Amino acid sequence: MPRQSARQAAQAKLTAEAIGRVEEKVVATKVSKAKSAASVVESKVEVNKRATTKRKVDYNEDKEDESVKSDVNDINDIKEEEDDEPSTKPAPKKRKTTTTSSKKTDDSMPLAARTPLNTLKLAMKIGAHVSAAGGVQNSITNASSIGANAFAIFLKPHRTWKYPPFSPETPSLFSSLLKTSTYTPDIILPHASYLINLAQPDKEKSTQAYSSFLDDLKRCDALGITLYNFHPGSTGGLPMSEACARIASHLNTAHKATKSVITVLENMCGSGNIIGSSFSDLATIISLVEDKSRVGVCLDTCHAFAAGYDIRSPEAYAKTMREFDEVVGLKYLKAFHLNDSKAPFSSHRDLHENIGQGFLGLRAFHNVVNDERLQNIPMVLETPIEVKGPDGKKTEDKKIWADEIKLLESLIGMDAESKEFKDLEVELQKKGAAERKRIQEQVDKKADKDAKKAAPKGKKGAAAAAKKKKKTEEEACDSCGEESE
Numbered sequence: 001m002p003r004q005s006a007r008q009a010a011q012a013k014l015t016a017e018a019i020g021r022v023e024e025k026v027v028a029t030k031v032s033k034a035k036s037a038a039s040v041v042e043s044k045v046e047v048n049k050r051a052t053t054k055r056k057v058d059y060n061e062d063k064e065d066e067s068v069k070s071d072v073n074d075i076n077d078i079k080e081e082e083d084d085e086p087s088t089k090p091a092p093k094k095r096k097t098t099t100t101s102s103k104k105t106d107d108s109m110p111l112a113a114r115t116p117l118n119t120l121k122l123a124m125k126i127g128a129h130v131s132a133a134g135g136v137q138n139s140i141t142n143a144s145s146i147g148a149n150a151f152a153i154f155l156k157p158h159r160t161w162k163y164p165p166f167s168p169e170t171p172s173l174f175s176s177l178l179k180t181s182t183y184t185p186d187i188i189l190p191h192a193s194y195l196i197n198l199a200q201p202d203k204e205k206s207t208q209a210y211s212s213f214l215d216d217l218k219r220c221d222a223l224g225i226t227l228y229n230f231h232p233g234s235t236g237g238l239p240m241s242e243a244c245a246r247i248a249s250h251l252n253t254a255h256k257a258t259k260s261v262i263t264v265l266e267n268m269c270g271s272g273n274i275i276g277s278s279f280s281d282l283a284t285i286i287s288l289v290e291d292k293s294r295v296g297v298c299l300d301t302c303h304a305f306a307a308g309y310d311i312r313s314p315e316a317y318a319k320t321m322r323e324f325d326e327v328v329g330l331k332y333l334k335a336f337h338l339n340d341s342k343a344p345f346s347s348h349r350d351l352h353e354n355i356g357q358g359f360l361g362l363r364a365f366h367n368v369v370n371d372e373r374l375q376n377i378p379m380v381l382e383t384p385i386e387v388k389g390p391d392g393k394k395t396e397d398k399k400i401w402a403d404e405i406k407l408l409e410s411l412i413g414m415d416a417e418s419k420e421f422k423d424l425e426v427e428l429q430k431k432g433a434a435e436r437k438r439i440q441e442q443v444d445k446k447a448d449k450d451a452k453k454a455a456p457k458g459k460k461g462a463a464a465a466a467k468k469k470k471k472t473e474e475e476a477c478d479s480c481g482e483e484s485e
């Protein structure tokens, strides 16, 4: 699609969404009116599929993988099970181009076409963390159906230590589907289980974490995937330098035990025991990795912002990237997570928001997608897609990702001073206003409480309050799962 019309389409969609997308607090009647005809059909198809497909799970790994698709949303403190099955479907039956087939399931019904990269001014590969339920090969169709040019997945159930192996046919199924889809393996960014903490000092738990980690890397090798993203973990209260050394030591062993996958550290937003909230933590780990070609970094925009790295204005963005380059090195930057933030700057809260609606705002994303140094690396949305239907039930609307991908692509080369951009910016900020206010109040209230606790009790009381504050900050980031026991 030519850029201009892609932009127009994105805008049209946004406008339609402004009316149509389900804003939870809006009157139910409005909601039902707004719901698109397509998604109504989809959910009908789903209901029918549900009973039959949910039962016949083909592969071992599928059973618990159902939880996979909510993963991203768990990050955002939402979730339930019942709407997991849109993606719990048997291996896709090829032919994914026709839109009329009655056989279509939710995820295989294309919501948007992929934008050919040569029609964009910069080769920004933008996608989302899609479901791999029903077998990892299904993620390819799921990505394609939202028009993603990159995607993330979980390689196995991510909230349990039980992980049955891939079925023997999974790797070949995956490879052949990848080929037909014209995706290259380097745009896939698997995400590690939230339980894995490679900094774990306890011997037994450390072995458990490492085994799961290694198993994931072997899965990447088997599928031909070249990147693997994980959270550095938690120090468990021990010195940061030692924790970083434990991580690096595991990485060194893992690199020797696997072929070529690059282990990609994610920046975090917590403080205290959380590793990776500052660029220097990441640099420390990298410095101790023997094979530097096997290590990289994934920058999460929400985490960076909540950790105190500003990217809202062009100047702030440039400063943050310069700092990243100086401390870590741009050559290690292998991927991006594109999330707006429901929580304010430096709040250490990990609450993902839809693009343009949070405290980061559209300008931040304009900065990112117009940075030519970031071409060709996977950029993955982990924004909330859960919406409340007219019946009050929550469902996932993958159209939100499809639209956000087009929105972000439309920003490439767009004049940020233009009316077009300003209008978009205002419209999106308006949509997120209530939620920003709600979280801001929480943050303010907590700050007041902490200040009160710390103030009058003299040295001892202040120290206790500070300790408690540190702990809560760590917990605040638990939605991303770093604190693994």
Ligand SMILES: [Zn+2]
Pocket (backbone or CB within 6 Å): 191, 231, 266, 480
């Ligand atoms: Zn993550």
Ligand SMILES: [Zn+2]
Pocket (backbone or CB within 6 Å): 075, 300, 302, 303, 350, 351, 352, 479, 480
């Ligand atoms: Zn997060």
